[in-house]
Amino acid sequence: MSQLLFxxxxxxxxxxxxxxxxxLGLSLILNLxxxxxxxxxxxxxxxxxxxxxxxxxxxFWGALVVxxxxxxxxxxxxxxxxxxxxxxxDPLYSLLLTFGLAYVFEDGTRYIWGAQSLPxxxxxxxxxxxxxxxxxxxxxxxxxxxxxxxAVGALFYILNRTRLGMRIRAGTLDLxxxxxxGVNVRILRNLNFGLGIYLAGLAGVLAxxxxxxxxxxxxxxxxxxxVAIIVGGLGxxxxxxxxxxxxxxxxxxxxxxxxxxxxAVIYVMMGAVLLIRPRGLLGEEGRTx
Amino acid sequence: MNGINKQTANxxxxxxxxxxxxxxxxxxxxxxxxxxxxxxGLAAMALNxxxxxxxxxxxxxxxxxxxxxxxxxxxxxxxxxxxPLAILVGVIVGTIAAAIIGALIVKRRGTYFAMVTIAFGxxxxxxxxRWNEVTGGDDGLTGWTRQALHLGFANIDIxxxxxxxxxxxxxxxxxxxxxxxxxxxxxxxRTLIAIRENEQRARFLGIAVEQHxxxxxxxxxxxxxxxxxxxxxxxxxxxxxxxxxxxxxxxVIMAVLGGMxxxxxxxVGAAIFVVLQDYVSSHTENWMSFIGMFFVLVVLFFPRGVxxxxxxxxxx
Numbered sequence: 001m002s003q004l005l006f007x008x009x010x011x012x013x014x015x016x017x018x019x020x021x022x023x024l025g026l027s028l029i030l031n032l033x034x035x036x037x038x039x040x041x042x043x044x045x046x047x048x049x050x051x052x053x054x055x056x057x058x059x060f061w062g063a064l065v066v067x068x069x070x071x072x073x074x075x076x077x078x079x080x081x082x083x084x085x086x087x088x089x090d091p092l093y094s095l096l097l098t099f100g101l102a103y104v105f106e107d108g109t110r111y112i113w114g115a116q117s118l119p120x121x122x123x124x125x126x127x128x129x130x131x132x133x134x135x136x137x138x139x140x141x142x143x144x145x146x147x148x149x150x151a152v153g154a155l156f157y158i159l160n161r162t163r164l165g166m167r168i169r170a171g172t173l174d175l176x177x178x179x180x181x182g183v184n185v186r187i188l189r190n191l192n193f194g195l196g197i198y199l200a201g202l203a204g205v206l207a208x209x210x211x212x213x214x215x216x217x218x219x220x221x222x223x224x225x226x227v228a229i230i231v232g233g234l235g236x237x238x239x240x241x242x243x244x245x246x247x248x249x250x251x252x253x254x255x256x257x258x259x260x261x262x263x264a265v266i267y268v269m270m271g272a273v274l275l276i277r278p279r280g281l282l283g284e285e286g287r288t289x
Numbered sequence: 290m291n292g293i294n295k296q297t298a299n300x301x302x303x304x305x306x307x308x309x310x311x312x313x314x315x316x317x318x319x320x321x322x323x324x325x326x327x328x329x330g331l332a333a334m335a336l337n338x339x340x341x342x343x344x345x346x347x348x349x350x351x352x353x354x355x356x357x358x359x360x361x362x363x364x365x366x367x368x369x370x371x372x373p374l375a376i377l378v379g380v381i382v383g384t385i386a387a388a389i390i391g392a393l394i395v396k397r398r399g400t401y402f403a404m405v406t407i408a409f410g411x412x413x414x415x416x417x418x419r420w421n422e423v424t425g426g427d428d429g430l431t432g433w434t435r436q437a438l439h440l441g442f443a444n445i446d447i448x449x450x451x452x453x454x455x456x457x458x459x460x461x462x463x464x465x466x467x468x469x470x471x472x473x474x475x476x477x478x479r480t481l482i483a484i485r486e487n488e489q490r491a492r493f494l495g496i497a498v499e500q501h502x503x504x505x506x507x508x509x510x511x512x513x514x515x516x517x518x519x520x521x522x523x524x525x526x527x528x529x530x531x532x533x534x535x536x537x538x539x540x541v542i543m544a545v546l547g548g549m550x551x552x553x554x555x556x557v558g559a560a561i562f563v564v565l566q567d568y569v570s571s572h573t574e575n576w577m578s579f580i581g582m583f584f585v586l587v588v589l590f591f592p593r594g595v596x597x598x599x600x601x602x603x604x605x
Contacts, residue, residue, distance in 0.1 A: 092340075097589070
């Protein structure tokens with residue numbers, strides 16, 4: 001029993017790392033631009049399928065590097081052409097627009113790559129089980145956790161140590177002042193959006209290796225990301241990271257005791273957080289907007 | 290619009306609704322499509338009570354719509370074969386859920402409120418999806434049908450007769466819409482509009498903003514679950530898709546498309562959306578792309594909605 005529990009806690013951490021990666025991208029965009037990017041899951045799927053298409057030409061590692069960058073480029077374009085027009089309007093409109101985009105992306109990937117699920121080949125040395133003695137663990141899962149760790153580390157480095165990151169953080173607090181100080185806010189928001197989408201693309205490539213490819217891959221992962229943000233607290237990226245890991249572990253543990261509630265448990269957690277600590281675990285005081 | 294114009298418009302809308310089954314066929318529709326317009330129109334108008342008139346962005350109304358549908362379906366299947374009782378149970382289930390969740394989220398605003406409603410909307414979806422023995426899981430709840438109405442003086446067969454069901458739905462719709470109109474005209478409704486226009490000022494005037502928003506949320510969800518109950522009866526079937534987030538999004542687009550600031554807007558939006566979806570999905574497999582593109586176009590070019598544009602033209 002305790003072995004099974006340990007295994008599922010670990011498994012939950014992996015899944016949680018994944019939710020966190022996706023939620024961090026969502027959170028970045030939400031904090032700076034006030035846009036709930038419903039199409040985030042669609043971008044994730046694009047990243048996954050692009051990697052699948054590119055792999056025969058550039059190999060596994062090449063796809064891992066190139067696909068998220070291409071996804072981010074698409075993100076930059078979408079922001080530039082569509083989403084930029086909606087800043088300053090009721091958040092309802094950007095939500096509806098990205099909601100429509102989510103439909104288009106899901107259907108588009110189905111149209112281009114087919115509705116049936118496709119296997120995503122990964123190097124054989126990553127698929128061999130490292131341990132079957134206590135529990136089943138493939139190298140790919142460890143590799144995934146390591147990569148998510150690197151990505152999150154890099155993100156926090158960018159935000160805390162670079163000029164761009166400093167501007168993004170400042171803009172989150174007071175965009176008007178940042179603009180008055182001579183920063184081009186349009187470009188800032190554009191780059192920030194691209195950064196968020198890059199994380200979605202990366203999550204997509206990693207998810208493809210774990211779950212295989214199917215057009216609904218993104219839509220099934222976006223809801224837990226919302227929950228991760230709310231549990232962690234709006235406005236705090238550390239909170240989002242923590243929230244993602246927590247709900248991952250919670251659903252991992254629930255799998256052991258009450259498997260049919262695996263998905264529902266994270267919403268129960270969200271309810272509990274809203275009841276006990278309405279601003280979320282690390283959310284800023286008074287930030288309810 | 291002046292008073293006379295408004296009355297003419299109202300009379301025109303009711304006239305169209307009352308005669309719909311008789312001209313639907315002539316323009317290529319069918320009675321069931323008319324019923325769907327009524328039912329989804331009611332859901333969109335219920336949402337708009339909150340969205341357009343209280344200014345609160347809820348993106349999870351499918352949850353209460355779906356609870357109404359499941360409450361109704363399960364009552365007929367497992368408890369009593371009575372249509373009115375089933376509707377009542379469906380509405381009660383949806384409203385209680387709304388009262389509880391509403392209390393948890395009432396302090397959130399704007400994007401935060403939207404996110405929390407989206408996320409909470411999914412709980413019931415997963416319950417319906419996973420609880421196979423009771424809800425039928427992904428295949429949905431079948432093996433039941435709407436029951437004939439037994440009034441004191443007559444029996445009305447709403448199962449075999451599409452038109453009879455249409456008029457039942459219309460009667461329920463009329464009562465619900467009438468209550469919403471009365472509420473919006475009452476001091477309570479005016480207070481909601483005041484909160485929409487300037488929450489801070491409303492608060493300074495001593496209005497209990499949270500309680501008002503909570504009540505508006507519950508009323509809105511009550512009518513949404515009523516619409517869900519009718520939806521289950523219309524299809525003699527319900528499945529987890531009646532609870533899912535994409536339906537919530539469809540309700541919002543109906544409200545925006547028709548005009549959030551006008552009372553009848555969501556009904557107009559629902560009519561356009563239902564007919565469009567029916568047409569597109571019977572002509573192409575890629576209907577999702579078309580609906581998605583439609584969302585984008587509405588947001589970019591018709592943010593005021595059909596009635597919003599008409600109102601503006603009339604005002605000029």
